[in-house]
Structure formats: C-alpha cells, structure tokens
Amino acid sequence: QKKAFIFDLDGVIVDTAKYHFLAWKKIATELGIEFTEEHNELLKGVSRVRSLDIILELGNKKVSQEDKNKWLTQKNEDYLSQLVDMDASEILPGVFKVLQFLKEKNQPIALGSASKNARPILEKTGILSYFDAVVDGNDVTNAKPDPEVFLIAAELLKVKPEDAIVFEDSVAGIQAANIAMMTSIGIGNETILHEAKYVFRDFNAINQSFLEDLIKN
Ligand code: B16
Numbered sequence: 437q438k439k440a441f442i443f444d445l446d447g448v449i450v451d452t453a454k455y456h457f458l459a460w461k462k463i464a465t466e467l468g469i470e471f472t473e474e475h476n477e478l479l480k481g482v483s484r485v486r487s488l489d490i491i492l493e494l495g496n497k498k499v500s501q502e503d504k505n506k507w508l509t510q511k512n513e514d515y516l517s518q519l520v521d522m523d524a525s526e527i528l529p530g531v532f533k534v535l536q537f538l539k540e541k542n543q544p545i546a547l548g549s550a551s552k553n554a555r556p557i558l559e560k561t562g563i564l565s566y567f568d569a570v571v572d573g574n575d576v577t578n579a580k581p582d583p584e585v586f587l588i589a590a591e592l593l594k595v596k597p598e599d600a601i602v603f604e605d606s607v608a609g610i611q612a613a614n615i616a617m618m619t620s621i622g623i624g625n626e627t628i629l630h631e632a633k634y635v636f637r638d639f640n641a642i643n644q645s646f647l648e649d650l651i652k653n
C-alpha cells in the first residue's frame with residue numbers, strides 16, 4: 437500500500453516556533469496579559485486569528501475588531517521581520533536526512549501547515565523542491581485540530597488518510613492527525629505530545645529502520 441508523509445512546518449522543519457512566541461509575547465505584554473511558554477503550547481499549530489483570541493481569553497479581555505486587526509498586522513510584521521535573514525541553517529536537526537531518505541525511497545511528501553507564510557519559508561531555506569504538495573493556511577478554512585489541512589494534503593498525494601503519516605510539534609496538530617485516522621508522530625516533548633502514536637525528541641532520534649517499517653506496513 438502506497439504511503440505518504442506530511443510534515444508540519446513551524447517547530448518541525450524550521451525553528452520558527454520561537455519567533456511566533458516572541459511576537460505574541462510582545463503583544464500580550466502590551467495588552468497587559470501574562471503569557472508564558474506553557475500558554476504558548478495552546479497557540480502552536482493554531483491559526484493567527486485563533487491565536488489572538490486565545491491570548492485575549494487568557495487575559496479575559498475584549499477588544500474591537502478594528503483593534504484585533506491592528507494586533508494581527510503587528511504580529512505578522514514583527515514575525516516577518518525575524519525571517520528576513522532566514523536560510524538553511526534554521527532547518528531543525530535531522531530534517532534533511534529524513535527528507536532525503538524518503539525521497540530516495542520515492543515516498544510522496546507534503547507540507548501541512550497552518551501558516552500563511554509557509555511558501556516563502558520553504559523557499560528561503562531551499563527545501564521547497566522536496567515537497568510534492570504544499571497545503572498551508574491560505575488553503576484551509578478550518579484550523580487544526582480540524583483535520584482539513586492534512587486531508588487535503590493526503591488527497592493531493594492520492595493516498596487514503598489511513599496511509600498518511602504526519603509529523604507534528606503541536607497538540608492541536610496531533611489531534612488533527614488522529615481525527616483524520618492518520619499515523620501521528622510527535623516531534624518534541626513526550627509529556628506534551630502524549631496523544632501522538634509515536635514521539636521523538638527530534639528527527640535525529642528517528643532511525644532508518646523505523647521509517648522503513650512505516651513505508652512497508
Ligand atoms: P502565520 P504550523 C502554525 O504553523 C504555527 O504553529 C502557529 O503558531 C501559527 O500561529 C500559525 O502557523 C499561523 O502562522 O501567522 O504565519 O499564518 O506549525 O502549522 O506550521
């Protein structure tokens with residue numbers, strides 16, 4: 437049975453999760469809302485609009501739509517300013533090795549990201565050509581944990597959801613993969629990502645025989 441591999445972007449392929457956090461932290465501070473790294477887990481994999489709502493909920497704050505738009509613009513400008521000098525050095529450990537291995541095995545590969553900035557990031561880091569399909573925040577109406585982004589990716593790669601394998605660093609993304617009946621693989625902290633079928637600290641912790649088994653079974 438043909439398999440397909442779907443990669444999340446922020447926190448899985450590139451270390452941009454920290455830039456998202458810093459940009460949101462600034463805004464929370466300006467709003468007088470306490471925002472810790474633990475709170476930030478709630479924002480991972482979640483759309484920009486929903487992220488702001490979560491921060492406002494944490495601080496029990498209501499702001500006008502106009503103000504929301506202002507904060508959303510500020511967040512993205514701040515985030516993008518961190519990315520101007522981005523290059524391949526921002527690719528997380530072991531990612532290249534795994535992408536290369538899957539390519540050699542002729543496995544279809546897709547990106548499944550909530551980010552609207554996904555394509556420029558893949559271009560800047562020089563890895564766009566590894567992906568047979570790119571599905572990002574511009575292509576979906578429902579944010580993770582809704583499985584939409586992964587279901588579209590599987591469809592584009594022409595595999596059934598059960599035959600797709602998803603790499604994710606966020607709780608929302610693992611839930612999305614599980615809801616879609618895909619094989620969920622958490623990249624990061626085992627305690628936080630306990631809902632995933634497998635969890636690895638990073639891609640260097642994944643060995644080739646594990647990948648071979650995924651391809652075969
Ligand atoms: P943007 P992923 C997600 O990307 C991030 O994890 C999340 O923190 C961010 O808010 C979201 O993208 C939207 O990103 O503001 O660039 O559209 O992890 O699904 O690749």
Ligand code: MG
Pocket residue numbers: 444445446447448480481604605606609
């Ligand atoms: Mg992520």
